Amino acid sequence: MAHTHAPTELLCFTVHAADQAFAQVYRHALSEMGVTYPQFLVLGLLWQCDDRTVGELGQMLRLQSNTLTPLLKRLEAMGLLSRRRDPQDERTVRIRLTDAGRALADKAPDVMSCVSRAIGMTAEEQDTLTTLLRRLQDSLRASTTPAA
Amino acid sequence: MAHTHAPTELLCFTVHAADQAFAQVYRHALSEMGVTYPQFLVLGLLWQCDDRTVGELGQMLRLQSNTLTPLLKRLEAMGLLSRRRDPQDERTVRIRLTDAGRALADKAPDVMSCVSRAIGMTAEEQDTLTTLLRRLQDSLRASTTPAA
DNA sequence: AGCGATTAAATCGCGAGCGATATAAATATC
DNA sequence: GATATTTATATCGCTCGCGATTTAATCGCT
Numbered sequence A, B: 001m002a003h004t005h006a007p008t009e010l011l012c013f014t015v016h017a018a019d020q021a022f023a024q025v026y027r028h029a030l031s032e033m034g035v036t037y038p039q040f041l042v043l044g045l046l047w048q049c050d051d052r053t054v055g056e057l058g059q060m061l062r063l064q065s066n067t068l069t070p071l072l073k074r075l076e077a078m079g080l081l082s083r084r085r086d087p088q089d090e091r092t093v094r095i096r097l098t099d100a101g102r103a104l105a106d107k108a109p110d111v112m113s114c115v116s117r118a119i120g121m122t123a124e125e126q127d128t129l130t131t132l133l134r135r136l137q138d139s140l141r142a143s144t145t146p147a148a
Numbered sequence C: 001a002g003c004g005a006t007t008a009a010a011t012c013g014c015g016a017g018c019g020a021t022a023t024a025a026a027t028a029t030c
Numbered sequence D: 001g002a003t004a005t006t007t008a009t010a011t012c013g014c015t016c017g018c019g020a021t022t023t024a025a026t027c028g029c030t
Helices: A011-030 A037-048 A054-061 A065-077 A099-119 A123-144 B011-030 B037-048 B054-061 B065-077 B099-119 B123-144
Strands: A081-085 A093-097 B081-085 B093-097
Touching (some): A011 A037, A011 A099, A011 A123, A037 A093, A054 A065, B011 B123, B037 B099, B054 B093, B093 B099
16 A cells, blocks of 8 residues: 555645645635625626626636526625626626725725735745646646537 | 735635635535534544554644534544543543444545546645645744744 | 623624526527 | 527525634633
8 A cells, every 4th residue: 555645745735735724815805895706706807807708707707607606696696896787798797896895996906906915925936826726727638528 | 005915815705715716615525424524634534553542643634623523523423433541541532443433445546536537636746735735834833933 | 609701612693605596588490 | 480409697505714703622821
């Protein structure tokens, strides 16, 4: 039973642990804003380019409606965005920021600088890491999507 | 509003996406075994060293009893392990593999080689990645735990 | 010995993510 | 133009993870 590696030594575990650590940092940084880390990512996309469909958001975040719909409903309940079916194509739902949602963008820079400080790595190191992680992700996804 | 980076360009997002991709790979690889990715990690620790307390497992996996207890109960319900309070210290609960739990270790190598293939990176690249991720994790955790 | 403080698990309520399924609208086919 | 197919969201039930709280056992101090 040559288990040379403890599970905690595996690459998958270090990735997972780093992800959890990020979540923790964001939890603190976002507590004042009153949104969660995934919610903040959605808002970030909308700040860049408002009026998107659920599917467009999902494609960028790699989330489907089963995850996004409840999340968007929570943001809607907070009064940060509106969900309205597109009259041109009633299948799709268009997501638009409210004034309150747009106003929240002002607090984003503080959050980002707080996270930047927490990362504590040089730009080169971050780039190396990002590049490797994207390669890893592509490889992993290719293996689960044999559909050429 | 200088949002130079879309949220999906952020390091935190690439980490999260890689984590999700790993989860997907494990979901497929473990479907035959009938356990989830976090459950597999727990079993991996027990295969290495049986008879641990909930707290010991949690410390290694960075999980607390609020996450571990239900997970362990599910593994217990599957007949893979037993949970028994330690007579020496009735506060702690000792986790022991059953014969079925030990037997499952035979299938682990296949899972690991499947994941290894999916990673599709050289050993050096994996080491670089692991090292950087651990540095990242340490830095992130240090920032949320000001308690010196 | 007795009593407060600490420690270990468990419990509760929540958000996130996914597989599977359902529903409704648009498109394709005949 | 009616019907089958595809597409976009939504819904359901589950596991995981966390913050907060609870319960019970041990430890420490006098």
